[in-house]
Amino acid sequence: MASDDIAQLVDALSKTHVGDGELSFKGLGMKLDNAESVEELVQEIEQCHDLRALRLEGNTLGVEAARAIARALESKDQLQRCYWSDLFTGRLRSEIPKALESLGSGLMIAGTRLTVLDLSDNAFGPDGVHGMEQLLRSPTCHTLEELRLNNCGMGIEGGKILAEALMECHRRSVAAGSALTLRVFVxxxxxxxxxxxxxxAKAFQLMGSLEEVHMPQNGINYAGVTALASAMRHNPDLRVLNLNDNTFTKRGTLAMAQALRHLRNVQVINFGDCLVRCEGAIALAGVLREGLPILKELNLSFGEIKEAAALVVAQAIMEKPYMKKVDLNGNFLGEDGCEALRETMDSQDKADMLASLSDDEGPDEDEEGHDDDHEDDCCNEEEFGKENGTAKEDSPSKSHCPDEVLSFLDTPSAEKLLQLGEMTGHLLPEVDRADPHKSADVLLKVASSYSEEPVTKTTVLETFDMLLRKLLSGSAFQAYTFLSTLLVLMGVLKGEGKKKKKVPLVAGQLLCLEHGVQQDYFAQHHAFLLHTVLSKNREALNACSSSMERLMSALEKRCLDQN
Structure with a gap:
């Protein structure tokens, strides 16, 4: 080694930190190519008899240098924390797996029991995951609590290899009598x-111990989001969920909202830049109404959320005692919407909770439905319910609907509804909380038969009450999902996926809603939701202005009701 290089290394090593069992070479920018280049470093490792944490990040490590360090680690059985991020800058892709294998071998020979392994910012790809595969499967990782692999370019193949290694680690740790309890995954x-x-997601579900999950910017859309949502339900201690800059759309958001209903310890949710959109935001508001009791931060920024849905979210967080920050920046609120949101928060002395709205995109001018996921987002909600565990509990067995009922649903009319008589009860199985689109369609068909003729009016309203009572009697999440779907079919709220045919709106439907709002089954927060959305989209119901005014009056009274 040249004298200048030796002098540089001696100077760098003089800056190392030793204390509390930690040996740090962090950020020294050392180019460690071979055994000779790490002689001083290896000596310091060997002389640190109670080594519990080793920081090597911010240097660049070659294969021979890694092997020399690994040999020094073979006697360090107390080592628990390895901070090895940004460790292979400028190295060939083929070098990194070999270096990782060597380092892992040293740890396994020593019989260490790691709690933290940080290999972030190492662009090692799937080959790098192969390089640490044996380490991850070994007893050395049975005690692992934090695994940090941010910005490593693992790709699909690397993700699969990592998942299998974690599952194998868990299986072996269970067999050894102490299950792997990974808490932090990045x-x-x-x-x-x-x-x-x-x-x-399969590995996460198997472990069930996660407290923090950070997986932003991974090109995940609804299918992957749905899988992750299902896994999160099996991790009851989850505190932080960061999936920023992936693509949820409606289907993924509904799946994630469904999962969040079952989690009581979540404190931070980051779904920024995830295309949550209006229906998804309203579904999340339903979850906020009934769960997430200790939530502190919610990020729904850059999600194509419009004013009404943002206000529904704002109303839902008002009673959260630990809430510190809600981020709705970069959405489609417009100047008036931003001001309305600020006023809503300020009215409850929560203005300091609202993040900046400086990057708002302005009102959305596109009145067509989104179609980003083509047919994928257009699956019916019954399929969603089956995937997320709701269909079984909420759906009745397939009903044998009488021909008269089918005829009414095909071409609804007051005459056909009256002819059903006691068979109107057969409409009840046709509305299902796991299929809000079909349920909203049935409800609107019943309401379209309304008239002021006394017998017809009584029959329609009684049938309407029977159906709406069932649909609003479930969780707030289910009720909000149904109400947002109803608003989409009425043409008040912009939907998602292939453009769905809206139900031709008639005055009777609004008058039935006016009646329903005044009933005991219609909760005040349901009235808040409808009033918020309708008041921001009055022009959609101009054809029924008189009925609209009656409905809005009933909603305003219900919102002010103190009972």
């Missing part, structure tokens, strides 16, 4: 996409 910017994230 894997942002890894191009995991749907297949990689779905594979990892």
């Amino acid at each position: 894997a942002g910017r890894n191009r995991l996409e749907n297949e990689g994230s779905s594979s990892l």
Whole structure:
């Protein structure tokens, strides 16, 4: 080694930190190519008899240098925390797996029991995951609590390899008598996409111990989001969920909202830049109404959320005692919407909770339905319910609907409804909380038969009450999902997926809603939701202005009701 290089290394090593069992070479920018280049470093490792944490990040490590360090680690059985991020800058892709294998071998020979392994910012790809595969499967990782692999370029293949290694580690740790309890998992910017994230979801579900999950910028859409949502339900201690800059759309958001209903310890949710949109935001508001009792931060920024849906979210967080920050920046609120949101928060002395709205995109001018996921987002909600565990509990067995009922649903009319008589009860199985689109369609068909003729009016309103009572009697999440779907079919709220045919609106439908709002089954927060959305989209109901005014009056009274 040249004298200048030796002098540089001696100077760098003089800056190392030793104390509390930690040996740090962090950020020294050392180019460690071979055994000779790490002689001083290895000596310091060997002389640190109670080594519990080793920081190597911010240097660049070659294969031979890694092998020399690994040999020094073979006697360090107390080592628990390895901070090895940004460790291979400028190295060939083929070098990194070999270096990782060597380092892992040293740890396994020593019999260490790691709690933290940080390999972030190492662009090692799937080959790098192969390089640490044996380490992750070994007893050395049975005690692992934090695994940080941010910005490693693992890709789909790497995600699958990692998932299998974690599952094998868990199986072996269970057999050894002490299950792997991974608490923190970080894997942002890894191009995991749907297949990689779905594979990892299986590992997450198996472990059930996660407290923090950070997987931003991974190219995940609704299929991967749905898999992750299902896994999160099995991690009851989850506190932080960061999936920023993936693509939820309606279907993924509904799945994630469904999962969040079952989690009581979540404190931070980051779904920014995830295309949550209006229906998804309203569904999340339903979850906020009934769950997430200790939530502190909610990020729904850059999600194409419009004013009315943003206000519904704002209303839902008002009673959260620990809430500190809600981020709705970069959405489609417009100047008036931003002001309305600020006023809503300020009216409850929550203005300091609202993040900046400086990047708002302005009102959305596109009145057509979104179609980003083509037919994928257009699956019916019954399929969604089956995937997320609601269909079984909420759906009746397939009903044998009488021909008269089918005839009414095909071409609804007051005459046909009256002819049903006691058979109107057969309409009840036709509305299902797991299929809000079909349920909203049936309800609007019943309401379209309304007239002021006394017998017809009584029959329609009684049938309407029977159906709406059932649909609003479930969770707030289910009720909000149904009400947002109803508003989409009425043409008041913009929907998602292939453009769905709206139900031709008639005055009777609004008059039935006016009646329903005044009934005991219609909760005040349901009235808040309808009033908020309708008041921001009055022009959609101009054809029925008189009935609209009656409905809005009833909603305003219900919102002010103190009972």
